[in-house]
Amino acid sequence: MAIKSLIQREKKRQALERKYHLIRQSLEEKRKVSSLDDKWEIHRKFQYSPHNSAPTRLHRLCSSTGRPRANYRDFGLSRHVLREMAHACLFPGITKSSW
Numbered sequence: 001m002a003i004k005s006l007i008q009r010e011k012k013r014q015a016l017e018r019k020y021h022l023i024r025q026s027l028e029e030k031r032k033v034s035s036l037d038d039k040w041e042i043h044r045k046f047q048y049s050p051h052n053s054a055p056t057r058l059h060r061l062c063s064s065t066g067r068p069r070a071n072y073r074d075f076g077l078s079r080h081v082l083r084e085m086a087h088a089c090l091f092p093g094i095t096k097s098s099w
Helices: 004-033 036-048 079-087
Strands: none
Touching (some): 004 036
16 A cells, blocks of 8 residues: 555645636647747746646556555456456456466
8 A cells, every 4th residue: 555645745736727627728829829928928937837737747656455556457456356357257358368
């Protein structure tokens, strides 16, 4: 199980990203069609926004264990949990391959 503070930090980042999503999107659109002085002003506004509001700072965590690596997007689970659930036949249509 991941540290609970790690999970809470990720939830905080997700909330900030949702809050500033429209603001960042409008600034990105303005940046494309503006003059150089306007671009500097937009850049300054980006710097004043919280760093954790950037979508690149988000991580995908396993929904059951909180593991930050080796996650499958389709299931939201890490490879360890997915493998155990596949062995237990909890996912229809997924079988463990053996040769």
